[in-house]
Amino acid sequence: MTTPENGSGDADLPPCVLLLFGARGDLAARKLFPGLYRLAAAGRLPRDYAVIGSGRHSPGSDDDFRAEVMEGLRDSVDDLDEEVARELLGRTSFRTSDADDGSDLAARVREVEEDLGDDVLRLVYLSVPPTAMSGMVAMLGREGLAERARLVIEKPFGLDLESFEELDDDVHEVFEEEQVFRIDHFLGKEAVQNLLALRFANALFEPAWSRHSIASVQVDVPETLAMEGRGSFYESTGALRDMVSTHLFQILGAVALEDPGEWSATAVRRARAAVFADVRPLDPSRVVLGQYDGYRDEDDVDEDSDVETFVALEAFVDNDRWRGVPFHLRTGKAMAETRRTVTLRFREPESSVFGTGLAPAELVLELTDEAQVHVDLLGKRPGPEMELAPATMRLDLGDELPHDEPLEAYERLLLDVLHGDHTLFAHADETRRLWEVCQPVLDDRPDPRPYASGSWGPQEAVGLPDGGWRLGRGDSDGS
DSSP: OOOOOOTTTTTTTEEEEEETTTTTTTIIIIIIIIHHHHOOOOOOSSSSSSEEEESSSSSSHHHHHHHHHHHHHHHHHHTHHHHHHHHHHTTTTEEEOOSSHHHHHHHHHHHHHHOOOOSSSEEEESSSOOOOOHHHHHHHHHHTTTTEEEEESSOSSSSSHHHHHHHHHHHHHHOOGGGGGEEEGGGGGGHHHHHHHHTTTTTTGGGGSSTTTEEEEEEEOOOOOOTTTTTHHHSSSSHHHIIIIIIIHHHHHHOOOOOOSSSSSHHHHHHHHHHHHHOOOOOOOEEHHHHHHHHGGTTOOOOOOOOEEEEEEEEEBOOOTTTTTTEEEESSSSBBBOEEEHHHHOOOSSSTTSSSSSOOEEEEESSSOOEEEEEEEEEEOOSOOOEEEEEEEEHHHHHTTTTTOOOHHHOOOOOOOHHOOOTTSOOOHHHHHHHHHHHHHHHHHHOOEEEEEEBSHHHHHTSSSSSSOOTTOOOSSSO
């Protein structure tokens, strides 16, 4: 192999082989290779590295695979630097493998490592279905590819508590826990990290961040997209496993976190695990599942499917800070808007100077790539009368810091794996606890209710929070 020169790489990182399973899939095309491209363009990859894609089906030749990757980069990356892309592709090859046979892949890894030098780090990324995970991990062990390796596992981590336990046992047969990085790309989002900065770096917010001031919390992640070719995946998972047991609960964890004391993997993960330990197992009677009209007509979907494409639920964190405060989580496909919004709704003020029944103040965090925060308040309407009017206080970090470039979530998380930083990755104990929290709904699953595409979900979910959902307020009739 000819290794292109890369003087702009990170000299502090060891030589690395990035081994990507599922390299011809949608995630690799939209997120992983664009993430690697951006890291290469910024000089954040090691000076000496190679990328080996793998999967069950060969693209033909290495050149054919490189052409596929280049097409994906052109679709996903604005202002693509062709020179940077060609250098990345020059370091990229493909070998087929499956759970039964990884010999050609292992031979290619060792061939590449001979060119890269001694003590080569292996970054192994498993973008495969949960049912295929154990077999692939066992193959890595048989072929000796777990040595010097960091293993990245895509969610969902199993399909319920029992299957997670089995998968976790299989993973730990081959890898130590410190080698494992369970990726949840919501934790890599700048806006989720900014939520922690906003709270712990500003005395304005922390004193009010508890049940004494906050009446309720909403984590709302609707999507306008329907299946978009993911019918087979959704038939095996559904929205609860795909979104709630991972993304939405990780956002809840960021909101409810106690002060970790320092920004380190050990401290942050310990604080996150403590929050999840205090989350009450879900009450199925406070969970609404839904399925959008037309889901059963999607490709690879059973004509009698009862898989949920929508979840709304009520959760509680039973500790001194949050006891009695409902956390309402909602997500769904084919909904009215695509948003990632956290809303902290404050209690009515104790003062009665302006009467009672005032609209509650709300702190709203939009979890976009460039974090946006606003607070809906009441102020005095200009004029001679002491009359209240709604007003909004805004913070837009994109406007405040226009020259700073946020890292896309997968870009950030790939970089953290290269540096061995576990802070934004789930520990096995966290993941196990979240399955324990969700298991009552899997054991006593509510019947999914129908909802129209382009709506805010089933009517049964509209009144779950007192005062309704912030998103779709005034337009939440389920139609």
